[in-house]
Amino acid sequence: MSTHVTFRQLQVFVAVIRGGAVNAAARQLRLSQSATSQALADLERQLGVVLFERLGRRLELNDAGRRLLPYAEKVLNGLDELVDAAREPDGELRGTLHVAASATIGTYLLPMLAGRFIERHPAVDLQLRLRNTEDVMRDIQRFDADLGLIEGQCSESRLVSELWCQDEMVVVAAPQHPLAARDGLGVEELQAAQWILREPGSGTRAIFEAAIHPHVERIRVRMELDQHEAIKQAVRAGFGLGCLSRLSVAGELERGELVALRSPLQLTRSFSLVWHPERYRSPLWQAFKVFLRDNH
Secondary structure, rough: OOOOHHHHHHHHHHHHHHHOOOHHHHHOOOOOOHHHHHHHHHHHHHHOOOEEEEEEEEEEEHHHHHHHHHHHHHHHHHHHHHHOOOOOOOOOOOOEEEEEEEEHHHHOOOHHHHHHHHHHHEHHHHEEEOOOOOHHHHHHHOOOOOOEEOOOOOOOOOOOEOOOOOOOOEEEEEOOHHHHHOOOOOOHHHHHHHEEEEOOOEEEHHHHHHOOOOOOOOOEEEEEEEHHHHHHHHHOOOEEEEEEEEEHHHHHHHHOOOOOEEEOOEEEEEEEEEEEEOOOOHHHHHHHHHHHHHHO
16 A cells, blocks of 8 residues: 655654653644644544554654654655755755646745745746646646645546645635624525525635535525635625635734624635646745745
């Protein structure tokens, strides 16, 4: 049986040891505590061994963990050394990298990260393209992009994907909306509500539908829009409820222009990195992937 151990799982393993606790590792890696615990559990399941003795909330490295720690550190150090060794003779990364990102990532995360990367490597040209999740995977399959960043899991078996980070989605309404004063939304409110949603094919839409369908068989979609800003404007105008990443509505929530509603929906999702296994992964590709892994 094949084993699929990710760099993120190894990062969590080493960070838990260095930090002494799951919450310390989560802070260092900028992950939620639940995502950090899950990565550690996934690593143990993939390897088929228990790495820690669990004493309440405290973790103590066991014999298997101590034996495997040097190998985990060697793998993580080896990737960094690979990037360093592959740099240009003057130590400067050069070249063009085509990156396709789904809307939430491409609007609210990637521009800042790309800017920081280019500050470090001014000879690099990052070409960024915003697409919905299905289109990102299509671009990767056609070799139109070197690396993809998508919301949720990769559904295309011919591509390689790796968990990048976690995101939280929220149901939002205008402050004057009748449901904004409710303590929480029940199934009846979810079913009766008018919804302003992303278009089919977007990661945000897919996560919302997967979360709501166990509670409501059919929803009332009033508008389908392909831009977060358009959805926020329609929701602010009182036309219905929206469901968007907390990243995209943080400013509106802080200013009181939108209200987050409590609901029974499970709206935590993963962001993933996606690439084609046959695409050449240049030193620049490797460096940018390491940068994304370490900064989000």
